[in-house]
Amino acid sequence: MASRLMEPEQIAAMNAAVVPRLRMPARATVFGERAARLQQLADNSTIGDYLRFVARLVGAQQTLLAEFETPMPSAESIAVAQRHSMPVLPAMGARPPLWRDVLSRLLDLMAADTLPPPLQALIAQVRGLDGEALEQLADAVLNAQSGGSARGVDPASAPFVMAALQVVWTDLASRLAPAEVPYLDTPGHCPCCGSLPVASVVRIGGVYQGYRFLQCGLCATEWHMVRIKCSHCDSTEGIAYHGIEGTSDALKAETCDHCGTYRKIVYLEKDMNGEAFADDLASLPLDLMVTEAGFKRSSGHPFLWQAEQDEDDQEAQGRQATPGTSDRQGT
Ligand SMILES: [Zn+2]
Ligand SMILES: [Zn+2]
Structure with missing residues (x-):
């Protein structure tokens, strides 16, 4: 019996089996390992104090990942994204309001540490922002992170805003299976959320x-x-x-x-x-x-x-x- 040549789809499926297309974040360790690495790198760095501060921020992110769980997008919206080769967890557009609670807890955890006065003042300043101001800051950093303009980003508060947003998006991504994530038409962007x-x-x-x-x-x-x-x-x-x-x-x-x-x-x-x-x-x-x-x-x-x-x-x-x-x- 003559053997049949493989269809292109079969070849693609075979390749997909060999090269893992996606590696979803490991919820239990993603920020903890990053924090440990920052601590390690701080030891031989001229910016050691800064890296140790960031390590604490990232360590707080890991703590928050255990405290919060954001509702997943509906099965319907995931199906629509899959059909149109769009990110299933789009960075741009409607945002789970929970991110502001995450930010508030993040600031609590950071403020509980002994920090130099300028950082304490910065944390107090971010804490003083109202919901509208925070949403505008989030829009600005997510727009830049998706490849757009950085207009409206406040460089001082942006790391805190970004850290809270990362907790929410990492939480969601960690609960997705690679098979649920469609191929996008924009290869340089994250297939899950469309960021860079x-x-x-x-x-x-x-x-x-x-x-x-x-x-x-x-x-x-x-x-x-x-x-x-x-x-x-x-x-x-x-x-x-x-x-x-x-x-x-x-x-x-x-x-x-x-x-x-x-x-x-x-x-x-x-x-x-x-x-x-x-x-x-x-x-x-x-x-x-x-x-x-x-x-x-x-x-x-x-x-x-x-x-x-x-x-x-x-x-x-x-x-x-x-x-x-x-x-x-x-x-
Ligand atoms: Zn190039
Ligand atoms: Zn992403």
Whole structure:
């Protein structure tokens, strides 16, 4: 009997079985592991106090993940999103009001710590904002995190607002099955919520071994992307990897000559404790080096925001090609 050739759908299904497309956030550990990594990185850092503060904020996020459970979108709205290749947990649009309760508890947990007076004042200031002001701040950070303008973002309060939103979206994403998440037409964005990634991680172990994933800056979902490819413009040419000599080779900046941007990439085979969000935040000297070489970040770190006057400029430059120089290090 003649054997039948495989249909394209069957081939795609086979590939999907080999390469895991998505890695949903592990509810019990996602923020706890990030906090531990930040603590670890703080020990050898010139910005150690700042990283320890962020570690406390992220540790509080893990605590809140155990306290809150946001109602899932209806089965109907999930089905509509699947039919239209839209994010099932869209960052933009209606928001679960619960996020403001999460923020309030987050501020309680932070205020209970001994903090320097300027941070205490900042927490008091965020606590004093009314519901409308908070919703406007949330709109602004989520718009920027989805690739839009950062207009209206207050850099000082944004990390707290973002931290509360991350708890809500990570909670929801952790309860989704990969099969429920449709393929989107916008490959550079998180398939779950439509936000931009923070950085890449090349994973080790089991079905993830050797595969590169992009980590969402909002819901912490990771999605597979082939290696040596720009995560901003999809170019497979003109990709280079830069590291700082004398530092760990577990972290590089992946630059693209085609669009002139970069994102960092963490190699767990070189350091199994690496974590995209934490390692990105703790490696500002690497940003400085590749920025001096002419590259722009393809998206900002969710906890680091620029003052308002830079936005238009930053936004325009982030999407325009700036050819790289030949001043390269690393591989
Ligand atoms: Zn996401
Ligand atoms: Zn590119």
